Amino acid sequence: MCRPRLILLFALCCFLHSISAQNPCSSLDAGPFLGTKPTLTMRVYEASQTDLEQYPDSDNYKDELRLTGSIGGPAPTGITLEVMNDFRLFDPREVFEFQTEAVTGKNLLKLVKAVDRDGPTDALDDDVNMFTFTLKCSPVANTSIEVYYDVRIQVMDVNDNFPRFVGAPYSATINELTPVGSTILRVSAVDIDSPVTSNVTYSIVPANVDDGSSMFSIDSINGDVTVTAMLDYEALSQGHAYNLELMATDGDVDGPKSAKVTAIVTVTDGDDQGPAFEFEGCFRHKGVCAWPKYTSYASQMKLAEPITVYPVPNKVGQPVSIKARDLDPSMSEVKFSIASTIPPGFESHFSVATSHASGAFYAASVKQETALTVSEGFEIFLKVEETSNHMRHEIAMIYFMGQNKGGSSGSQSTQKTASGTDSQVGDPGKSPISTGGTSEETLALIVVVAILAAFVVCLTIAFFCYISRRRDTKGSKYIHESRQTTGGQRNGISSTQM
Numbered sequence: 136m137c138r139p140r141l142i143l144l145f146a147l148c149c150f151l152h153s154i155s156a157q158n159p160c161s162s163l164d165a166g167p168f169l170g171t172k173p174t175l176t177m178r179v180y181e182a183s184q185t186d187l188e189q190y191p192d193s194d195n196y197k198d199e200l201r202l203t204g205s206i207g208g209p210a211p212t213g214i215t216l217e218v219m220n221d222f223r224l225f226d227p228r229e230v231f232e233f234q235t236e237a238v239t240g241k242n243l244l245k246l247v248k249a250v251d252r253d254g255p256t257d258a259l260d261d262d263v264n265m266f267t268f269t270l271k272c273s274p275v276a277n278t279s280i281e282v283y284y285d286v287r288i289q290v291m292d293v294n295d296n297f298p299r300f301v302g303a304p305y306s307a308t309i310n311e312l313t314p315v316g317s318t319i320l321r322v323s324a325v326d327i328d329s330p331v332t333s334n335v336t337y338s339i340v341p342a343n344v345d346d347g348s349s350m351f352s353i354d355s356i357n358g359d360v361t362v363t364a365m366l367d368y369e370a371l372s373q374g375h376a377y378n379l380e381l382m383a384t385d386g387d388v389d390g391p392k393s394a395k396v397t398a399i400v401t402v403t404d405g406d407d408q409g410p411a412f413e414f415e416g417c418f419r420h421k422g423v424c425a426w427p428k429y430t431s432y433a434s435q436m437k438l439a440e441p442i443t444v445y446p447v448p449n450k451v452g453q454p455v456s457i458k459a460r461d462l463d464p465s466m467s468e469v470k471f472s473i474a475s476t477i478p479p480g481f482e483s484h485f486s487v488a489t490s491h492a493s494g495a496f497y498a499a500s501v502k503q504e505t506a507l508t509v510s511e512g513f514e515i516f517l518k519v520e521e522t523s524n525h526m527r528h529e530i531a532m533i534y535f536m537g538q539n540k541g542g543s544s545g546s547q548s549t550q551k552t553a554s555g556t557d558s559q560v561g562d563p564g565k566s567p568i569s570t571g572g573t574s575e576e577t578l579a580l581i582v583v584v585a586i587l588a589a590f591v592v593c594l595t596i597a598f599f600c601y602i603s604r605r606r607d608t609k610g611s612k613y614i615h616e617s618r619q620t621t622g623g624q625r626n627g628i629s630s631t632q633m
């Protein structure tokens with residue numbers, strides 16, 4: 136039953152509106168009506184003064200004012216417009232103009248002064264994205280008629296701002312032992328354009344020459360910078376820092392804007408290297424002396440005095456001091472000790488003192504502390520160990536030659552052993568080691584050999600004496616018999632002759 140009445144009411148409204156739409160100051164639209172007054176809704180894009188001067192007729196900076204009548208025109212269609220003082224913040228009269236387009240007869244709202252929609256911060260509450268005010272319209276033909284409208288002019292965003300990093304410049308100091316996956320830094324950038332375009336994402340700009348950018352990654356959403364590979368303090372050049380070029384890009388799919396910033400990540404030393412010996416001319420692996428070896432001469436060894444060593448190969452032609460350092464620059468203290476000997480078991484006959492040499496280097500002074508006679512082939516394995524908890528170490532070999540025939544001190548020497556007896560060292564061909572504790576056995580052996588030799592000599596002498604006496608006895612008998620024989624013959628001869 137109600138349906139015919141509703142249809143009739145709707146038709147009446149349309150009829151009244153069609154009649155009123157033809158009246159000056161009437162709205163060309165049926166609604167929507169907000170509050171108590173009809174609403175006129177328009178929109179323009181934000182613009183700089185340069186934009187307006189370059190593109191004064193751009194559709195971006197104007198919109199239709201959908202009112203009947205000719206603004207400033209004569210009766211009966213002429214209308215006058217007045218902006219009421221209920222605007223907020225900015226006076227619309229300074230920013231917009233109302234005019235009737237000559238060709239089309241359309242009423243227009245035009246932006247005539249620069250409007251920055253975005254406000255000074257990325258917060259939404261300082262955005263100038265809406266002008267609201269009351270507009271009064273009166274027909275020129277009857278100025279007593281006043282029609283009021285709520286005007287809402289929406290200012291549309293243009294992506295005219297670059298992201299801006301907050302809190303820059305960025306830096307972080309991390310140890311080279313920082314585990315992979317650790318977050319070392321968080322960066323943040325804001326974009327004061329509308330949320331659609333200010334949705335900033337982050338990335339690391341890859342360098343043409345890898346400067347460490349591959350060692351880190353950044354979370355594209357929250358800006359967390361994370362370690363992705365083991366760092367190496369020692370491999371870093373001077374400064375021990377990575378310069379990461381970070382980029383923030385806004386969310387404008389058509390024409391994104393980006394900003395870059397450099398984050399300096401300084402790496403500090405960690406204990407990840409062991410010690411190494413060092414001498415000129417050594418065989419190097421990755422810049423470090425590998426399989427370090429020295430020679431010494433048994434003939435030059437003196438009790439309680441530092442042994443003299445020569446590097447292998449000997450590029451310097453003279454003795455050197457044994458030096459080593461921890462390859463971690465900040466963990467530079469090392470300590471030397473005797474690891475072992477060949478033949479084994481003679482470690483306690485030697486001592487080694489550690490002293491600071493220069494810079495990161497420490498020197499070892501190896502001494503023979505108790506009587507020990509060494510010769511060619513004897514070896515000392517010298518250990519250098521870092522004083523950190525990891526206790527990494529390196530071993531160097533000291534190989535003993537016999538006599539130093541071409542060296543600076545080639546003469547064979549004698550030394551005072553711990554037992555106080557003089558003993559000769561460096562006799563090639565003998566066992567590489569003999570100690571003072573075996574001298575009694577040697578002496579006993581010598582005595583036995585001497586007694587045996589004396590006994591043999593005595594026997595020999597006795598034998599020769601016996602032989603000699605036998606010869607003497609036989610010789611006398613022969614001579615006696617010969618004389619007798621000779622006398623008979625003489626007699627016989629004489630008889631014959633007679």
Ligand SMILES: [Ca+2]
Nearest residue numbers: 296326328385
């Ligand atoms: Ca932007």
Ligand SMILES: [Ca+2]
Nearest residue numbers: 253293295328
């Ligand atoms: Ca903007």
Ligand SMILES: [Ca+2]
Nearest residue numbers: 405406407463
């Ligand atoms: Ca290190």
Ligand SMILES: [Ca+2]
Nearest residue numbers: 408409463466
């Ligand atoms: Ca170390």
